[in-house]
Amino acid sequence: MTSSLQGWYHSWVAALRIARRDAWRAKGRSCLVLAMIALPIVGVSAADLTLRSAELSTEQALSRQIGTADARVRLLDLNLPIYQIPDGSTFVPVGGYDRVAGPSTGREAPQELDRSQLPAGTQVLKDSTAYSKVRTKHGLLDTDLHEVDTRSPLVAGMFTLDRGRLPEKAGEVAATTAFLHNSGLHVGSSVTPRGANTSYKIVGAYELPSELGNSEILAPPGTLIAPLDQALKAAGGLGITPTDSYLVKVGGDGFTWNMVKAANAKSLLVVSRAVHLDPPADADVPLFQQEPKERFLQGGGSASEVAVAATVVGLAMLEICLLAGPAFAVGARRSRRQLGLVGANGGDRRHIRSIVLSGGLVIGAVAAVVGTVVGVVLTIALRPVLEEQLGVRFGSLDFRPLELAGIALLAVVTGLLSAIVPAVTASRQTVLASLTGRRGVRRANRVLPVLGLVAVAAGAAIALYGTTSSLGSTVVAGGSAIAELGFVALTPVLVGLFGRLGRRLPLSPRLALRDAVRNRGRTAPAVAAVLAAVAGTVAVATYEHSQDQQMRHEYVADLPHGTGTLEARENSAHREVPALREALSKELPLAVRADVDRLVAGLPNCESFSSEPGCGRIEIIKPKEQRCPLSESPNGLDDFTEAQARELRQDWRCADTGRSAPQPVVVADEKLLSVLAVTDPGSVSALKEGRAVSFDKRQVKDGRITLRTVLVKEGVDPFPPTGEDPPGEDKVLPVHLAPESVKAWGLELVLPPAAAKAAGLATVPSGAYFTLDGTASSEQRQRIAGEIDRMGVDAAVRIEEGYQGNDSITLLALTVFAGLVTIGAAGIATGLAQADAEADLKTLAAVGAAPRVRRTLSGFQCGVVALMGVVLGTAAGILPAVGLRLVQRRELEALYRQSVEKGYTSVTEAVPYVPISVPWETLAGLLVVVPLGAAVLAALVTRSSGALARRAAG
Incomplete structure (x- = not known):
């Protein structure tokens, strides 16, 4: 047993020595593989150190929140005892919020803390x-x-x-x-x-x-x-x-949990250092006895985050293995004579495998060290930038040796995984084939294509099932992943099918395609890597483009196209509005400007729903018989059955008027109708004659409309319960009701200045509506924004330009990303092909091939790999996008039906529109521009001629 262990040890030491020497001799290929493996390690190690450093300890977080104090105490204006969770972030009044009194009508000064409520000597x-x-x-x-x-x-x-x-x-x-x-x-x-x-x-x-x-x-x-x-x-x-x-x-043991509970009884909310550092048991927290603890815990979603992280890491390892594997395969073929000598001197297949695997181990270990060190150094160097981006200063650099070691081990595992297939392939070659350089007859693997076909079919079936399953997108994503792995397994066979297209091609593309097919061990992984990258890009691009089309369909314009508004956002800015209007006319190319005022009651600076004494508002009072019962009932929909609610939704009194304007009631003349493209002659003539124009028939009765002035007074609630009218003085005005076909753009009532003055209603300037003579340039918009800033007024100018989708930038970024991955993978495959087929290229030169053949062959080799990967990736990427959109369509339609059944939605409203739209421009860029660009780039960086080799000695 001891001798066998010693033999195993010495064989691996020798294999590592050989692998180290080969890696040093082939510096270019080694650096390429090392960079591919180390780059993700740099990112992951930097992210780990950054996130760990950004996580503050409890003491650090408390120091930033309460300094060196024992606690932060806040007096709540509930005048009720409360229950709080130990960290002081949430509280509930004892007995629930039903005991909390309604809002007061006046602003009260903040209450001061009674020092007697705290321990003596505090x-x-x-x-x-x-x-x-x-x-x-x-x-x-x-x-x-x-x-x-x-x-x-x-x-x-x-x-x-x-x-x-x-x-x-x-x-x-x-x-x-x-x-x-x-x-x-x-x-x-x-x-x-x-x-x-x-x-x-x-x-x-x-x-x-x-x-x-x-x-x-x-x-x-x-x-x-x-x-x-x-x-x-x-x-x-x-x-x-x-x-x-x-x-x-407070000194001593600090602000203990018992002191916190005593303070809660006096309506004090407390953030205590002692409680944070030593939290009480759940049984000692009164709030957790009244309400479930889970209700006050923030949704972690840790399981889903771990799953997403594991998926990203797995896909990164797959990409690296697919791209690094061929490099190890070429290295093994370049060293086949050396491996043959090992076999000729008594080495068996185990030794051959150990030598090739040692290459992956050596490069993986170096990549682990380099990637981890570079990631840590970058984090330290970029610490101020990272803190600014996160918006938080690090407490300290928090190194987790075990986590960093695990990340480094990932690089070693990736290197070993990348070398497994080349090691097995090299060990199967005979000694004679290795010494003579002959590759022998290769038999295609018949099991892998079958498994791939089964995976594609099963994944597609699972994804389609997910469109009807309650799990929805999770099942679709899982099925799509299985189908994509099936496409990867089918890549060698699909590459072979592409080879049949080369019979009618010219010399260089035919040679490139034949070389790609004959060397599937090198071509298939690169094609699979491109496939994976393009499939993800196509899936995201298709989903985003479909969603953009849906948003474009659902977009509701606020104004006619090319029309704009000037709006003073603060009521206190009414004095500056005339100057704003003049600046607007000066800086923008206006065709028509319609000035609008607003009605005021009480102080002009008051907000619309202010409860401050001296403030007020003017409301339109609908006749009681023309009000929607659903909105007038004290308990809303709870007072009606589902059948009654559905029926009332069809009632004209409950019709949805759509988006409301910032000020539904404005004071303006007939120019406003011109700006809003309202051409109804009756409405125009009514404003000219001094009569108001209403766009909502629910407000009009017998040709009149009622405006009520509501003032905030002590002891009077200006906001009565639902179904009750606020107290105030009424003004009844004659009004013209615009036809229902007129689009009012959110306005409810336009009151001419003469009618407002005759009714004794006060007005102040509020803004303007305008139409442009042409379009407003970026410089003109910047100038008007500068004028607003110079005046120091909180105002905004908005021009209706229709739906402005951002899919072009997103899809462009995705296309560029996929293009870079595709060109990179194809370039790697081309470089390996040139290194692997150097003898063939020299033979071409020897038989008199033109110098440009070498360059064009290189370009077509790169283009062939890119084209095959893009075509297969496009086919694989459509499936998840279609599945996710079908899931979304089913969910929205179910929500719509439920809303109709319960009476929340009228059946006259449109069924949700969820299209499936393919971004053909993006796909065209991937299918044409990317392979063509890869081919041209490879041709430009390839030398036209290579040195002839001398004939090898016999």
Whole structure:
């Protein structure tokens, strides 16, 4: 036993020595295989180190969230005890949300924390945040406002100072680096929140380690949020309400779970360091006794993520093996004389296999080391870039030796797998054939094609079954994968069938095709690699193109094509609207501009559904008999049977009017109808005569419409329950009802300025509708956007251009990807073919073949491999796309039927449109351009002539 182990050991040592020497002598081929194996290892090792480093420990995460404090406490305005989960991210009122009172009609000042609610001797630091728009170099920027005493040791770890210093007194702020980048400001600049009476000097730049992209400015307590709130209210607008929380330090064992439960009883939500580090048992969490724990856990999807990762790794290994295998096969053939000498000196098949396998082991081991080292070095070098992309600073570089070793082992396994088939093939050659260089008669494997045919049929059947199965896309994906593996197994036979096309071809393509067929061990893996890459590309491209066609069909335009809107998004911006209209006419080629105003009640700066005292709104009051019972019933659909709901869906009162305009009620003249391509003479003449025009017959009764002014008053709910009208003053106006055939583009009522004035309704400018004289260029759009930024107004200009699909960019990227893989695989196969058939090429030169034959032969060899792989990959890639679209069609149709049966949808609505559309342009690019490009590239990089070899000694 000992002697046999020693013999096995010495034979493998010798085999590894021979493999190392051969790899060094054939540096080009070795580097090619090494690069193919090492490249995925670089990516996987870099991704592993990046993701592990981005995962913060509990202590690191707490330091960024609560600094050095024992807990962060937030007072909820529920006035009810709560139950919370241990990490403090979710809570539920005791007894459920039914006990929570409805919203108040006025804005209340935030409540202050009662220090008596906390243990004696507790250190407390107030931390306030709010939101506002801040004036910048470019215009307005949505910004978080933050107030906290940065001199307190409790905030250590929450901020990282980049340059300058943190603010210490009133009038000073620090800004995040993201804010400075987005705003165009710098340390030393002055910044002014919109509506503020004073400016603030930026004295420092900092970053939030876990929110690098967040725009925020930081100020001492009471110097930023409260003054801005007072200034906004003094200007007649709405103030801002901060969100207050408190960093607390209790000492001892910290803020324990029992203290958290006591604080919950006082309506306090707590994030505790001690609880995070030592969570309580589920039995000690009251919330988990009231509600299932699973309801509050985030959906992990870990099993599916592992499955996806395993699939990607498996496909990468398959691609590498398919491309690296022929390289080892050529290496074995180039070394066949050496292998024959091994056999002639007493070596058996085991030794031959061990030598070839050692080649895979050596290159795999080197690729493992190189790939892992390069991946780690790249991660360290690119750490700042990676952190910026992820938006999170790493806690530290988290090396997992076992994981990195497993990734490196993957390279060794891949190298061994790539060398298995060449090793078996080399060991089957006789000593005489190896020494003389004769290849002998090869017999085709009859079992593999049969298995491939069975796999294709079974995979197609499974995929089609998946279109009717409840598992749906999972079954389709599995069946498609089986069918694709079947195509890979059938590749040698299919390559042979392609060979029959060469009888009528000219010399060079005929030689290329014959060489590909005769050397299927080299050609088939390369074709299979191209097949796998192209099949995935075709599947994704077909699915994306079909989905794009569906979205194009479902697209609903907001306006006529070529028509646009200018909309002030904030009600407080009405003073700047006239200047915006003039800038619009100056910068864009307008044909017609229709100015529109909006109706206001109370303060003009109020939002439509504000509950602030002094605010109000104007509503259209439908006659009760013309309202939809489904929307008027207090409990909605629950008050009706399915049959009643289905019947009501067909009622004209419950018809879906489609997409609504930003302001369904506008004040404008007849120019608006011209812009919206409304040519109804009655509607146009009504506006000219000073009468309103309604586009919804449910609002009109006896030629009149009712507008109600609703003001927010103390003690009166401005938003009554469903089915009840809000209290207010009514204005009844004469109205013209437009025909149902008129497309109103989401508008419900157009009120001429004279009618609004006669009814005593106040109006303010809100924007404009316009049509273009031609098209607006990119430069013109940029200029109007610059004008809006210069004015510091939150406004937007939108031009209806129809459906703008993004499939062209996606399909182009997919085509380029498949083309690169195809050209790479075909190039590898061509290089191996040239190395393998050097003797044949020299024979051609010896018998007088023209120099260009060598170049054209190389080009056709590359083109043949690319063409065969693209054709087979296209056929294999259509199946999963068709299967997935059929699954989607079945699911949408089932949802539609269910919606109709339950009365959610009217039967007059269209059945879901789920087309299956093939991207012919993409396929044409793959079938024609890619093989042609591969052939031309291979021909250009090939020398026209090669040196003649001397006749070998007998």
